[in-house]
Amino acid sequence: xSVGSQETYELPAVLPVGSVQDVLAALADPVRLEMVRRMSxxxxxVACVRLYDGIGKSTASHxxxxxxxxxxxxxxxxxxxxxxxxxxxxxxxxxxxVVSAVVAATG
Amino acid sequence: xSVGSQETYELPAVLPVGSVQDVLAALADPVRLEMVRRMSxxxxxVACVRLYDGIGKSTASHxxxxxxxxxxxxxxxxxxxxxxxxxxxxxxxxxxxVVSAVVAATG
DNA sequence: GGAATAGTTCGATGATCATCGAACTTAGAT
DNA sequence: ATCTAAGTTCGATGATCATCGAACTATTCC
Numbered sequence: 001x002s003v004g005s006q007e008t009y010e011l012p013a014v015l016p017v018g019s020v021q022d023v024l025a026a027l028a029d030p031v032r033l034e035m036v037r038r039m040s041x042x043x044x045x046v047a048c049v050r051l052y053d054g055i056g057k058s059t060a061s062h063x064x065x066x067x068x069x070x071x072x073x074x075x076x077x078x079x080x081x082x083x084x085x086x087x088x089x090x091x092x093x094x095x096x097x098v099v100s101a102v103v104a105a106t107g
Numbered sequence: 108x109s110v111g112s113q114e115t116y117e118l119p120a121v122l123p124v125g126s127v128q129d130v131l132a133a134l135a136d137p138v139r140l141e142m143v144r145r146m147s148x149x150x151x152x153v154a155c156v157r158l159y160d161g162i163g164k165s166t167a168s169h170x171x172x173x174x175x176x177x178x179x180x181x182x183x184x185x186x187x188x189x190x191x192x193x194x195x196x197x198x199x200x201x202x203x204x205v206v207s208a209v210v211a212a213t214g
Numbered sequence: 215g216g217a218a219t220a221g222t223t224c225g226a227t228g229a230t231c232a233t234c235g236a237a238c239t240t241a242g243a244t
Numbered sequence: 245a246t247c248t249a250a251g252t253t254c255g256a257t258g259a260t261c262a263t264c265g266a267a268c269t270a271t272t273c274c
Contacts, residue, residue, distance in 0.1 A: 020212040020214060021137055024135045024140070031232085033128060048250080048251070055232090055233075058251090058254090060251090061251060062231095062232075062233080062252095080241055095214060096211070097207075101203065102205055107127060162262090162263075163265080164220080165222075165263080165264065165265075187271050188271090
């Protein structure tokens with residue numbers, strides 16, 4: 001096992017939460033907003049494949065990257081499987097209420 | 108005076124506040140976010156020309172339209188001059204906390 | 215009425231971006 | 245070692261969208 005015997009670990013390069021502008025731009029896409037909703041509902045790391053429907057893997061991977069670069073999510077590896085996790089605490093600290101209000105919105 | 112002798116009135120077709128998705132898409136553009144920030148800071152109707160810098164009138168008018176169609180703003184005519192006003196109350200009711208958190212964000 | 219100012223609409227242009235498929239990588243299973 | 249499954253990266257394509265200038269509308273001022 002090339003990463004040692006840990007079963008769960010973050011991948012490096014967790015980026016700082018971006019500007020409101022960056023975060024809004026990331027959430028403006030319906031596919032990404034749905035991903036964030038699912039991560040928020042789960043609360044913990046979610047396997048990639050459970051975060052989208054109806055698009056290809058490469059497209060999904062692109063959206064993960066956008067979310068990560070905005071500092072909204074991070075990658076966590078669990079038993080060799082990549083998961084995505086919402087950085088809820090960091091987001092609340094950097095942009096209080098923004099993501100939580102968006103996720104809570106019904107309309 | 109073709110509209111009668113009122114000095115202040117809303118233009119017709121005030122649209123309902125759109126979905127979170129619509130609102131996020133509208134706020135994702137830096138020019139529009141700045142417009143919303145200025146309207147929020149003012150609190151009341153703001154003359155069009157005070158809401159932007161560095162872009163042409165036609166571009167600004169396009170952005171006003173996008174904001175209006177998302178239900179974020181409405182047009183108010185004061186003494187024959189068009190103003191834009193943030194629909195803060197309606198936004199809070201439809202999407203509690205979303206716009207206020209975005210505007211309050213410093214980063 | 216005519217001139218000037220303020221906003222909107224329209225068409226065209228250029229840039230940005232979501233999407234796909236294919237190739238590559240990594241990890242686990244046989 | 246081979247096979248398979250999961251993610252990522254890359255290039256290309258198509259659509260969406262911000263921007264501009266010009267033409268049009270409406271309103272105020274002279």
